[in-house]
Amino acid sequence: MNRAPDSDHSGGLGRRQFLKGVGTLAGASCLPANASAANETAPQEKNVLEHPVSLNVRINGKEISREIDARTTLLDLLRETLQLTGTKKGCDHGACGACTVHVNGKRVLSCLTLAATLEGAEVTTIEGVSQNEELHPLQEAFLRCDAYQCGYCTPGQIMSGIACIGEGHADKSAEEAREWMSGNLCRCSAYPNILAAVRQTAGAEPESDPAAHVRTFSLAEASSQEQ
Amino acid sequence: MIPFEFASPKRLQDATSAIDHKSSMALAGGTTLLDLMKLNVLTPDTVVSVASVLGNSVRLEDDTLTIEAGCTMAQLADHERVRESFPAIRQSLITAASPQIRNMATIGGNLLQRTRSTYFRHPDMPPPDESFDDSNHEKFWHRVDLSSAAVLGNSGRVVGTYPGDFANTVVAFDATLHLEGPDHQRTIHAREFYQIPQRQELQYSVDLKPGELITAISFPVTPALKNSLYFKVRERSSYAFALASVAAGLELEGQGSTATIRQAKIAFGGLGSIPWFSQAAVQALEGKPATDDNFEKAAEAALAEATPPPGNEYRVRLARRCLVRSLRRLRDVGPYSDTEIWAMQHGRTPTPA
Numbered sequence: 001m002n003r004a005p006d007s008d009h010s011g012g013l014g015r016r017q018f019l020k021g022v023g024t025l026a027g028a029s030c031l032p033a034n035a036s037a038a039n040e041t042a043p044q045e046k047n048v049l050e051h052p053v054s055l056n057v058r059i060n061g062k063e064i065s066r067e068i069d070a071r072t073t074l075l076d077l078l079r080e081t082l083q084l085t086g087t088k089k090g091c092d093h094g095a096c097g098a099c100t101v102h103v104n105g106k107r108v109l110s111c112l113t114l115a116a117t118l119e120g121a122e123v124t125t126i127e128g129v130s131q132n133e134e135l136h137p138l139q140e141a142f143l144r145c146d147a148y149q150c151g152y153c154t155p156g157q158i159m160s161g162i163a164c165i166g167e168g169h170a171d172k173s174a175e176e177a178r179e180w181m182s183g184n185l186c187r188c189s190a191y192p193n194i195l196a197a198v199r200q201t202a203g204a205e206p207e208s209d210p211a212a213h214v215r216t217f218s219l220a221e222a223s224s225q226e227q
Numbered sequence: 228m229i230p231f232e233f234a235s236p237k238r239l240q241d242a243t244s245a246i247d248h249k250s251s252m253a254l255a256g257g258t259t260l261l262d263l264m265k266l267n268v269l270t271p272d273t274v275v276s277v278a279s280v281l282g283n284s285v286r287l288e289d290d291t292l293t294i295e296a297g298c299t300m301a302q303l304a305d306h307e308r309v310r311e312s313f314p315a316i317r318q319s320l321i322t323a324a325s326p327q328i329r330n331m332a333t334i335g336g337n338l339l340q341r342t343r344s345t346y347f348r349h350p351d352m353p354p355p356d357e358s359f360d361d362s363n364h365e366k367f368w369h370r371v372d373l374s375s376a377a378v379l380g381n382s383g384r385v386v387g388t389y390p391g392d393f394a395n396t397v398v399a400f401d402a403t404l405h406l407e408g409p410d411h412q413r414t415i416h417a418r419e420f421y422q423i424p425q426r427q428e429l430q431y432s433v434d435l436k437p438g439e440l441i442t443a444i445s446f447p448v449t450p451a452l453k454n455s456l457y458f459k460v461r462e463r464s465s466y467a468f469a470l471a472s473v474a475a476g477l478e479l480e481g482q483g484s485t486a487t488i489r490q491a492k493i494a495f496g497g498l499g500s501i502p503w504f505s506q507a508a509v510q511a512l513e514g515k516p517a518t519d520d521n522f523e524k525a526a527e528a529a530l531a532e533a534t535p536p537p538g539n540e541y542r543v544r545l546a547r548r549c550l551v552r553s554l555r556r557l558r559d560v561g562p563y564s565d566t567e568i569w570a571m572q573h574g575r576t577p578t579p580a
Contacts, residue, residue, distance in 0.1 A: 050230045070233035070274070073261070093262050094328060106301075106330045112261045113331070114254065116233045117276050160327065167326075175569040182465035183325025 053116040059084070060128030074110035074118060075099045078125060086126035086155045090185075097184035100156040100163075101125045107163035126155035129162065138162055141197035145210055149188030160184045161198040170202035177204070228264050235276040239442070242280050244409040245273070247437040253277045255297065256332035258324075259340045268350050277440060281335060285309070292316075292446040296335030300393070301326070303334060314562035315396045315455035315474050316446070319496075322459045322568065323392040325466045335441040338394050338404070338417075342387025342430040343468055344375040358383045359536050374462075374470065377500040378535040378542050380423040385536055386500050387430040389421070390468045392459065394502035397444065399474040399494035400452050405443040408436065417444070421501035431501045451476030451492045456562050458553045459496070460545060464572045469497030471546040475553040479517055486517045486558065493529065498546055505529040508550065522554040523547075 090098030169180035281297030455476035
């Protein structure tokens, strides 16, 4: 599988770096994107960390120590401070599941988790599920099953799916797997393919592209069916 | 979010003495508090993390099931004894929220979650003071979605519904809450803990004093708790709040509709401004034969005081049908299995386990 690392933009200004630049200009009232990189003389710096909390946490196996604002959610810590932008912000209110990550092995919503409560915790995000260039079997299954359209909910679906398989809810009835994946919404409604990817990875169904079983008629066949 | 100070005390006593539930609030799972803080509906100066100072054990001793308040919804639902023997407890947990939220939310926090009505989640909305009973001329209330406004315990006003599921099981089966303050402990029946909104209040209040935290909840184990279920109807199959739900338990002497009802435990969810224990339904059932006719009468009695806001009359009928269906099921077959619940929710015929 080819995966372009997020930060590797050899020529020109990458999309992510461009957006980061815009954020710095427009974000006077926001949390700093990266406290260590912020200009010492920037006027907002003093006000922002009004209630600093020191945090030590393991993220994808890496020890992280940071001074953070007490308001920082795990989602914002991942995306804004650590630039781990694989985890997505959907509703930011615990209604969509796009921000699902694992904390101490359990799937949780990072948008409703205050980072300050995670002292000593072990966090796994979508960036931490593959082994180097080797995709996680559920990531492979999402590709095989075409289990997305726009892809925005996909990291949350995969994190939830990995946990769902581990909990033993994905290898029995399809209804059970649907129920235990119901915390992740997909506005493109790729649900049948997401369900197939999760159940195939759990061993409940043979590995195959669900679309391969769809019968497509040629115009001639369709006409002959009508007669 | 408005800036706040974060405290993470090491002992329960330090936590309780720091919390007043107004400017200084307790954070356990965070699934309600952070949501409402992001909307500036709740704006505490201090957030006190209590998850690590609350216990999380589940114990069954001498016919009492005791759950410490730091236990998560997922942990309680999956507890071996709860899974085996107390269907209404398990089902009111696994049909609530999502697996991710159930991994975070604690039992103590779950009992205290606020109304989810979109109207009341908006900090700038004025409190509704008009009654909606005069339907002769159109008011604001006739033009807004009131599907999460209470139809029971609303004093004829628009007030928010208690949104949770587990608390309905808690009041149905007469559980007791254990509260602890900096220098005292006390217990209170869950049925007395919740108070319907008074005067200008938009939602329920609880008998929880500054400095007090819920530390545990205990259920008396009765035959009705073992022959029980939680039946929930919502706008979509899963991950939604109830339009109407029923926590029910029956202890029967005899078989089928000739059986006598020795004990009935009934509460409704999704309808009341508080988790709605129905004394009227219990009275209409206990000591009577378990006939369909008596079930219908109990459902009528249970909803007799309902005052649905405009457009919500259907939820009263829905609630009656939920109760009759639950009671028939408990009489004729017994509790639902997990497989049946999932199949029911996703619109398919249950496959035999």
